[in-house]
Amino acid sequence: MPFSDEALTRLRADAADIIGRYPRARSALLPLLHLVQSEEGYVSEDGMKFCAELLGCTQTEVAGVASFYTMYKDSPAGEYQVGVCTNTLCAIMGGDQIYAALTEHLGVDPHGDEHHAFVSADGKVGLERVECNAACDYAPVIMVNWEFFDNMTPDSARELVDDLRAGRKVTPPRGPGRLCTWKEASRILAGFGDGQAADGPSAGPASLVGLELAKANGWTAPAAGAK
């Protein structure tokens, strides 16, 4: 759907802000794609046209870039996009079983294109497999709109998805108190914070095991100046 005049005015102002961050305008393309995704939930033809016009390149060029990156969707993503890590470590720790449980729970063809997002009919929940998301010490891991959900099981995964579908409050253990929607998350990635940076813990439990052990034993790095 073409952008409304109101949306265009708003998006142009945001885009100018984004382009202004870079020594060369073209560098703004990735954040601009996040921006148009924040408007429509995916990168549409209109979204690509918008980027192309601003950067003085062709829509085909923009499409070439957008299709290279897995975070840009070519059709509307779920309001809550659930990504199950099925890279080796998470898979072996139970990610494969979790993915299987969720495909069954949501009625997704488990043999469909593994990396392509499934979205429920009401648009609430999308499901996809994701690669290692830098949280292996919390395996198996699920991402929802790029917040971490740690140490999952098939049961906790089903519960999570049910809560998302029912609109119940869901709190990422290492994220802010309020879980963003997919569109809101895309806007943060475009560089516009949602004021929730200071919410949530500094670090999760697994991040702290070494530090806690060191503290309990009085182990520290040598004092500066000592050799």
Added chain:
Amino acid sequence: MTGTAPLTPVLTAHWDEPDSFTLAGYERTGGYQGLRKALAMSPDDVIATVKASVLRGRGGAGFPTGVKWSFIPQGDGKPHYLTVNADESEPGTCKDVPLMMATPHTLLEGAIITCYAIRAGHAFIYVRGEALQAVRRLQLAVAQAYEAGYLGKNILGSGFDLDVVVHAGAGAYICGEETALLTSLEGYRGLPRNRPPFPAVEGLYACPTVINNVESISSVPSIMTGGADWFAGMGTDKSKGYGIFSLSGHVSKPGQYEAPLGITLRELLDLAGGVRGGRRLKFWTPGGSSTPLLTDAHLDVPLDFESIGAAGSMLGTRALQIFDETTCVLRAALRWTEFYQHESCGKCTPCREGSYWLVRTLDRLEHGKGTEADLETVLDVGDNIIGRAFCALGDAVPVPISSAIKYFRDEIVQHQKEGGCPFDPAASTAWAGRK
């Protein structure tokens, strides 16, 4: 190793404080003192100090950081750039994201010092987009640093100007490769570039550019305050200082353990409560999936660049993925190969086609339909990728399976004899044996 404690929290020392990610929290624990010290020195002296510390890149390859900085031509009249590689996507690697969540100012302070040293006026933090809270925390830290005069014009009255941009990636492992990262940051598909010219000469916008890993840059403030000798006093002869070791998988207490380089996996496992349930260690990666697997025969190899290299692998990112005896090594290798196939950028044939055929062949083997001849095909395909691929991703494609065959050939053949995988995947899960 010198007589230091087994664990030496420096980067991780304040992660347990509830406001460690704020400017106030960071300053309370000595934050930005390294910057003050650096600004009182000449840029060349800062480079000399980092050189003398023998800090080696923490992003995988271990190239000396100070040496890299000294390659930036001076007085060339071109703008210089710093790009922080915060793309952390190597399977197993999980240290940079928690660092950016807990202490983004450490990274920022390191970046400012680096830019001062290499005379850069613009820095980019290329952070993977799939870690939203890390992105938020970086954005907050940058905003606070501008407000406090650590960024912007005339930083702390030094006359040095710097702008920092947090740039969120969009999901592509290849964009962690330094030249692909630059292409991506310029707004294109993330395809690697030829080297030479190296980024230090022609990097971002064909201008001199330093690319360093998050942990490398974050180590710089402590080198400024502690001194090069202090840093070099930890670690081993040629692998100096501390580093974050990430333990994951079948270990009782997975997580982040910061220790001098040269600690062994046996020591780390002792600290982490051992392999879960008292089971036997089967195989592990010393530094992510691109580093050849090792086994329980390598428990006492010092985790430093030289020793792990001599043992036939690479230290990489110290991403220690631990797999116990319940794990099928072929299943693991197949999944990593699928990852490489999925992430191959497609630019060159050996990697694009080789990864495709490897996945097909391994899949057949895993499902018991392969033959012993397939093993030779697998090794042959691997040999034909390595050295012929355009970038290091291609070189990594055959690594999991060729190292798996090296140590577990019989087990792989067993799949064919049994007509399928002899392992029960349920036994490997995190919840196996619970309930």
